[in-house]
Amino acid sequence: MINIIWLAMIVIAVGVAGIRCLGITISPLGIYLVPSFEPLSQLTNGVFEYSKFAVELAIGLVGLMALWLGIMKIAEKSGLITVIARGLRPVMVKLFPEIPPEDPAMGSIIMALSATMLGLGNASTPLGLKAFQDMQKLNKHKNIATNAQCTYMAMSTSSVTIIPATIIGIRSAAGSDNPTDIIAPVIIATVISTTVAVVMSKFLQRLPRYQVENFIEQDEENNNEKS
Amino acid sequence: MKNLKKKIIFLIVLAMLFVSFFIFSFTEVMMAISVIAIPMIIVIIPIYGHAKGVKVYEVFTDGAKEGFQVALRIIPFLVAIFLAISAFRSSGAMDILTWILSPITNSIGMPGEVVPMALMRPLSGSGALGIMAELITTHGPDSFIGRLVSVMMGSTETTFYILAVYFGSINVRQTRHALPAALTADLAGMIASVVVCHAIFG
Incomplete structure (x- = not known):
């Protein structure tokens, strides 16, 4: 997907620039x-200038990323x-009624979501995978997602974020006067999402089309086709 | 008893927030939260760590080492995206796209320049990060567009990637309502960002 988009953007850009080179001008005297x-x-100047920018920006990010990952390591x-x-x-028990409160799955869901909240980024992915594996142990139909898995999925892609570390880093590297002034808006927007x-x-x-039963048949059909 | 104490503290914090909204404007309170957040975190976490017997200095440097790797890791992605975006922009193609989409984006108060990032966000995290970085350098980090893309980036996720990785890791093929629910949440995050940014940074 990203391959196509990337290629299309470059092709369209060069195409548009090429057409503009013809200098089609419409005036009362004719075309x-x-x-x-x-x-x-x-276009050439733009491309060269920005590839230089890309590296400058990433290098500017080093210091702040180091600072944040250091602090988070202490928290961990x-x-x-x-x-x-x-x-x-208490909140999580209400959100995932299918999971027994004392089940290890509950613990790992909470850990994973807390890590995402603190902007741990890559460090939170392994925790999320662990949570998914624990939820899978409670799954009766192994090829079909459970309600808890879907809820967790939606929550983790919209997760409440307290410190968007990378974004603050990029803003600071770009010379912002106040790189952290986006923290409060991010908290509000993520609470909403x-x-x-x-x-x-x-x-x-609850919708009929998303009931597990519908998917059992589909899943068996898929299996038959394969064998 | 312990629970009661917690409840009282929670109520006091809530009451303080409530009262502060009367004394100061919404924008001022939000700005204050943004300013206070980082100093609080960099003092509370090390103190807590020290109290728990963590060698704070050594653990900090240990974690900081990874910062360099993170920054280095994104360079290839940034260069690739900057190439596509800068070509797209300097050729004039971006102006055409922005003009085509302007009736839709104007109606929700989203500047046209931000649209490519909104489209890229669920597909590729590094791609969206590249677009965000490019918009921030072009328009300035403290411009409305610079702040809006920052908030949008912070409040949404690479939904397709996460879906593939998480469900793939446990071999679930029927994801039921996971994708529609997650994408709706992303859309809500985008719209909420626009609204909140207009309210705070106007």
Whole structure:
């Protein structure tokens, strides 16, 4: 998918610049051409300048990423994430009624969502995978997603984020006067999107077309085709 | 008893927020939260760590080492996306696309320049990050567009990637309502970002 989009953007760009080089001009005297290489040379300059920018930006990011990952390592080692997880438990029990409160799946869901909230990024992916594996143990139909898995999925893609570390880093590298002024808006927007995620998944799981039974037949058909 | 204490603290915090909205404007309170968040975190986490017997300095440097790798890892993606975007922009193709989509985007108050990032976001995290970085350098990090893309980036996710990785790891083929629910949440995040940014940064 990304391959096609990337290629299409470059092809369209060069195409548009090429057409502009013909210099099609419409005036009361009629349509005539004023050819020039200006648009294509603009494109070349733009491309060269921005590839230099890309590296400067990434290097500018090093310091802040190091700072943040250092702080988060302390949070991880000191067990602060476990403390936050404990605080979230009462809410989570309501959000995932299918999962017994004492099941290991509940613990790993809370850990994974807490990690995403703190902007741990790549560090939260293994926790998410663990949560999914634990939820899978409670799944009766192994090829079909459970309600809990779908709710978790929607929540983690819209997760409440307290510190968007990479974004703050890029803003600072680009010379912002106040790179952190986006924290409060991000918290508000993610609270809204997480609410929508929970409401939508709870609503959709009741619709007839998303019932597990429908998928059992489909799944068997798929298996028959393969064998 | 312990629970009661927690409830009282929670109520006090809520009451303080509520009162502060009367004294200061919404924007001022939000700005204050944004400013206070980082200093609080960089003091509370190390103190907590020290109290729990963590060697804070050593653990910090240990984690900081990874910062360099993260930044290096994104360079190829940034260059690739910057190539496509800068070609698209400097050729004038971006102006055409923005003009075509302007009736839709104007109606929700989203500047046309932001549209490519909104389209890229669910597909590729590094791609969207590249577009965000490019918009921030072009328009300035403190411009409305610069702030809006930052908030949009922070409040949405690479839904297709996460879906593939998570469900793939446990061999689930029928994902039921996971994708529609997640994409609706992403859309809600985008619209919420636009609305919140207009309210705060106007």
